[in-house]
Amino acid sequence: MVISGRREREIEEMKELILSTAAAIASLEGYDKVSVRKIANKIEYSPSIVYHYFADKDEIINIIMQRGYQKIILAIASANIKSDSPEEQLIEMTRNYINAALEMPEEYMAAQLSKSPRTIKQTSFLFEGASDEKPIIAALCRCIKEINKDVDLEDSKCELISQLIIASAMGLVIKLIVEKETGYEQRNRLVECFENEIVLKIAKVVTNK
Amino acid sequence: MVISGRREREIEEMKELILSTAAAIASLEGYDKVSVRKIANKIEYSPSIVYHYFADKDEIINIIMQRGYQKIILAIASANIKSDSPEEQLIEMTRNYINAALEMPEEYMAAQLSKSPRTIKQTSFLFEGASDEKPIIAALCRCIKEINKDVDLEDSKCELISQLIIASAMGLVIKLIVEKETGYEQRNRLVECFENEIVLKIAKVVTNK
Amino acid sequence: MVISGRREREIEEMKELILSTAAAIASLEGYDKVSVRKIANKIEYSPSIVYHYFADKDEIINIIMQRGYQKIILAIASANIKSDSPEEQLIEMTRNYINAALEMPEEYMAAQLSKSPRTIKQTSFLFEGASDEKPIIAALCRCIKEINKDVDLEDSKCELISQLIIASAMGLVIKLIVEKETGYEQRNRLVECFENEIVLKIAKVVTNK
Amino acid sequence: MVISGRREREIEEMKELILSTAAAIASLEGYDKVSVRKIANKIEYSPSIVYHYFADKDEIINIIMQRGYQKIILAIASANIKSDSPEEQLIEMTRNYINAALEMPEEYMAAQLSKSPRTIKQTSFLFEGASDEKPIIAALCRCIKEINKDVDLEDSKCELISQLIIASAMGLVIKLIVEKETGYEQRNRLVECFENEIVLKIAKVVTNK
């Protein structure tokens, strides 16, 4: 099947076209306003054609949701951490996360707020044992352990703190997205305070001694 | 228009009926499952009647969203803080907030995530000066000031920290709502760690001395 | 609610219009070619209006199917049997049945061949105990008992014979409907032979003595 | 066109493949659930290929309907009648017919109820002269003649009776198929009564002497 080279590419292009159109609609009007007909209209094809390339609407929605999240994950993962000190690393990681999320707000929101099981599987991080499955949590865990290396910190506590850091960051990001009228300076102040101070404070375990 | 006394009351009652029905549906099935028909069916009137009292569906949705948030605000406000120590007060306030939010998840999510300007006006708290307008931020500010009374803490910094506490709490709450399969114990661990440790750590300003 | 007199009539008229249009389509194109859109087109209303008067398409289909069958039942029931002799009565009843069925072929076919549980409940007659529930079977039973009054005929056997008479008649009717090109004379010959001879032969129990 | 030898065979094979697949679907899901797509999917070809071999879906449906009937006909024909007595033969033939029909209910129903002229040509048996064209009717005729050899039975009357026997059997079979919830025992009772008693009674001409 050497012939299929071009065909395959064309198929991929069409799928891409449909997906990106769907993503565009989702980004402008929200994920639940995506409709097969709207996609078809925009790409100037008949609605039926969509079913040549995808089983149903759900498949499309799931793909673009996961993609959105993957993009963010990728953005975070690809940001190489240069610092040596775990504190600096923690700050950098948080910054990466927040920046990535704020750069693709719709995708981020949709992914984080979707209750679809398939998406949940990707985006969830609050469950016990998340540090074994979710790279971000794992990375945070390592930092936190290192930061608290003088204390004998349980793994489970470490995970808990990591989870709460990401949850907090998510809270800030979502609120910044929703309150999109917040002035540039105020945004900066909030983000920087969170990244440079809050995160460190959360990470540092306090001993009651 | 002398007649209006009783009339007005009746109008208000009808509006109330519609709104509370809409709120009930929203709370049970989610805000985007609210439909004029469903409301009309439940109150045993015709769908058209709704348009006598409200311009359109959006108006209703907006109002019940705001109300939902008010309920939460009220729940938080009415929880009387008994403790003397500002640390204890902070913890209690956070607990109240989280409890109130988790008790009305649909309302909370809808309110916090709505981008409608009217709702935003109610729920926003990230803007500069929020401590003057938003009682929760104000209350948090007071606590934080008290906790850090040994340090000379700027008001704006205080506000910033308060905002980040609420944003973080919101992040945790939303994630808990979305990841509704999280086990009871894990939920507790997260919430308690956040309430009893994290919040205090965030509140306590670190001097680089 | 005296006012409602006219309204109610109008509603009934509209329901009637929809049902009769549906029945017309069913009669011309078959029951499974009935569609909400087709009905709406024919009555020059929008498809949605149908849902004002009926819950869904199934309701309409069920009603017209049952009606079709009821018409036949009624036709049979209203044909008053004048004869005294049970043989004559049996012949007359069979004739009534066949005539009624042949006069509304589409309704008859649709009703008898529908596998929808609701319709089955109406049209079924092969089950044990049918002579207690189905008037036609009951009437046939009485005749057959009378015809065989010299023999000690079990009730269950009587029922069986009645069921087989109706099933046979149905077979003839359906085949005549399907083979609609059959010439007039041949039809007559078949029907008359069945009514006047076959039925009597089936009814008369043979003793192996 | 010397090539055609192999070609033709290949074409026939492909047609066969399509037809048998269609028949399989019809037999499992009912004739009106057959779709070009489903066929294409099952044989792992594209839907369009179907149109190389057949003009349209109807052609396929017609062919498989006729074939379905042929299968039944074959089943009946191939059941060798061993008995000597014409009565026994009649009973056996009826039994064969009913068994064959009940073993392939979908095919039988579809064939017997189809109004397509091509199918009608195959399945019809009510027309005058059927005993010359339809082997089943012919066979029945022979039996009936034999059974009534003491009477001088007209050929046309013989045909009439044969036609009514098959029509009656068809009625019973169809009703048993439609009322598929009928219990096993009741089915047996009905079928046996029909085969062993009714058919004989119908076959035996009564002289009014």
Place this chain on the structure above:
DNA sequence: TATGAATGAGCGTTCATTCAT
């Protein structure tokens, strides 16, 4: 004040069929 008739737009989906390649 309140109704219910009616619409029109939209939804996801399935299907038979055509046609250039």
Place this chain on the structure above:
DNA sequence: CATGAATGAACGCTCATTCAT
């Protein structure tokens, strides 16, 4: 010979909304 891209029509159904009464 066979493909698969593409269409257009149809399906059942839901919804927000309007309007005469």
